[in-house]
Structures are given as structure tokens and as C-alpha cells.
Amino acid sequence: MKEYPRTQPGTQPEYLYEGYRSSIRRAPSQPLIQVPHTLSELTGPLYGHNPIGESDNDLTRHFADPPLGERIIVAGRVLDEDGRGVPSALVEVWQANSAGRYRHSRDGHPAPLDPNFLGAGRAITDAAGNYRFVSIKPGAYPWRNHPNAWRPAHIHFSLFGAGLLSRLVTQMYFPGDPLMAIDPVLHSIADEGSRQRLVSSLDLSLTEPEWALAYRFDIVLRGRSATPFEEGKG
């Protein structure tokens, strides 16, 4: 049984962040209504028993030939707010190819598609909360948010944890990317530390020598161990 403390101001993006143009007509204008955590919020979809294909976590092996680009390993731990590994968490990723193009019918960026790269994968965390992907480093790409807008290289992550409130969709960035400083999506998060925690780190211990560099990206999901002895204090 976990409890889910409310998130601290600034550590999550605001719905309305005018620098991110798409938020202006999609952010709710009325204040949110705070609701208690009932069984509906404390339960949630679990994915531990769904089959994961052998190469689902290797985005370089989805076709007969390898994709173009810089091969990378992306690995880390999924943790709860107590720092405990979250086991059997479904981790889904999707990304642009090395030229900065998504395999999506509406991506109009005039960069080449790679016939050997789909750009989507998934993994399940082990008993200690570890996950690992092999992929290629995605390229930066332009978007129409404002004149000459470019997204920094990033990988989209989607995670299911222990319950509905630990559900998270986020993006992982690469260390040293100068485009992060001018990215409104990243800067929709007010807190500097919370932005920095979305930036992966080069980790030589995860690298495979002569084969691929590795980036570590640890993810913290909402939820901490409940403290039953305090229940009577309410």
C-alpha cells in the first residue's frame, strides 16, 4: 500500500505556459478541484504479466539491418519517492531518428526517414527497478512553436508504476545540449532542479566498450510507503 503526497509547486509543468504555444488553447481556465484518494486513485493498471518481446527494448534490431546514427544504451532505475526500485513497471519509449524525423504521417520535417528505424520500444523493470534500452541518438528538429524553434534531442518515456497516480509521461534529454536553454517544453517546469533531473548523464560504467556509449536516466514516480501507525492521527 502506497500513499501519494501532493506534488510540490514548480516541480511539474504548469498547464498554461505561454512560451509553449499549444498550451494556450488547451490549458484549463478553471481551477482544478482537489479530490481525496479513494480506491479509484489508489489502484491502477498493472503490467507485470504482459509479454514483452525479446527485442522490444532494442530499437536497433527491429529490422534486418541496423539504423543509421550513433548507437547508444539508455538505462537507469525507476524509483518511488522513498528511493525504492519499482519492479515490473512498464516503460515505453518513442523518439525521432538520427536525422530528427519521426515515423509519423504528420511529421513534415524535410529530413530523411530511416527504413531501418521505427523509433518505439518497451521494457519491464526488473526486481530492483532497472530498465535498459539500446537505440540510436535522436536528432534535434524544428517545430512551429515560434520562429526558428528547435527541440533539443530527446526520448519520450511513458511509465506505469504501482497505481494510477504514479503514471508518468516525460522526456529524457542529453547532457550539454545547448538547445535545452531555449526549449519552452523543458522550461514549462519552473524549478531548475526538476528540469535538470530530466537530463541524462553519460555513464561509462553502463557503456559497452568498442560498441556503444551509455546514458543513465533515473526516474522517480509518485508514491511512498504508507505509514499505517499514523492513520489514527487524522
Next chain:
Amino acid sequence: MTLTPSASQTVGPFFNFGLTTNHALGTMALDGAEGEHITLAFRVIDGDGQPTPGDSMIELWQADSQGRYQHTVDPRSATADESFCGFGRLETDANGVCVFETVKPGRVPNINGSSQAPHINVTLFGRGLGKPLRTRVYFADDAANADDPVLALVPANRRDTLLAKPVAGQAGAWAIEIHLQGEAETVFFDV
């Protein structure tokens, strides 16, 4: 040790090849599922009154027809209906619409021993949403709505935004619009 949860980021416009290729996730009730089989159609409308074409995604989480969740925290999970999956996920189509095949959920126990009205938990992701929007769908004209503890927190003049309505002439078909802004703005929850 206390860690700060990682920040959310938008799913962006191009998530579907990663998240919603499996349209079977719109079918939550198998043929043998207990209870009243229904379809539930969503239409998502932005602040300009336009549907969100293909760039938003709805996830549902609900109890089975007896109000049981398939999750260890629910003390009745061991007897939950195995022909029913409480989770569903679909992208909105070019008209901002997606339709789930499910069952009408039963009443879920509340913390204090009372019961909640039948409801479905909704998480909405999309381009422009830095973090998901959370809401619930209730069923219009269900007598249990009158004493639901969460509906009671919603101003009376906005409760209608949470009520799915029966579709005229189609047995078992329900529909609801999610308005992100405007006069009919849906009530969203801080959980």
C-alpha cells in the same frame, strides 16, 4: 530518503506509433464479461471549439460491474471479473473522437464505508498538455450520483460536465465531450 517525483512532459503530437498502435486496448470487456456492456464515446474539444485531431490520448481505469478493481490494493481484487480489463487506451481520431467498449462499472467502496457512484477514471494526454488532465465520467440519471463523495466536491452548476449521456436510438451507447476550455469546460481534478 525522500525523492521528488520526476517532472511530466507533454506526449507531443507524434506519440501514436509508440503508444496507441494497439487498438485492442479500446476493447476492455470481452464477450464473457459480467454486467451491462456499453460503448463510451469521447470527443475532445480545445479552447477554439475545435476537436483535437489525432494528437490527444485517453486512458481509462475503472472497476468491473461489481465495483472491483484488478489491483492488490482492492481487498476484493481476487474475485474481480477475469473477462474484463479495467484499463483502456486510445488516441482521438481526426474528429477528436475515440470509443471504448466496456461495461458499466459497479459502485466502488469509499474510504468511510459509504459507496461511490459508478464512475470511470479518465487521464487525458495530448499535445499542449505538459501534464495529463484527470477527470471522471459518471452516468447521467444514475440515482447514486446524488450521494457521490467526489461529485459533491464539484459546484452544482459544473457537475453536468462529468455526466455521460445515453446516445439516442443506440442501446448501450454513451457519449461525453471533454471541453478543455470555454463555457462548458470540463471539471478537472487535482489528485
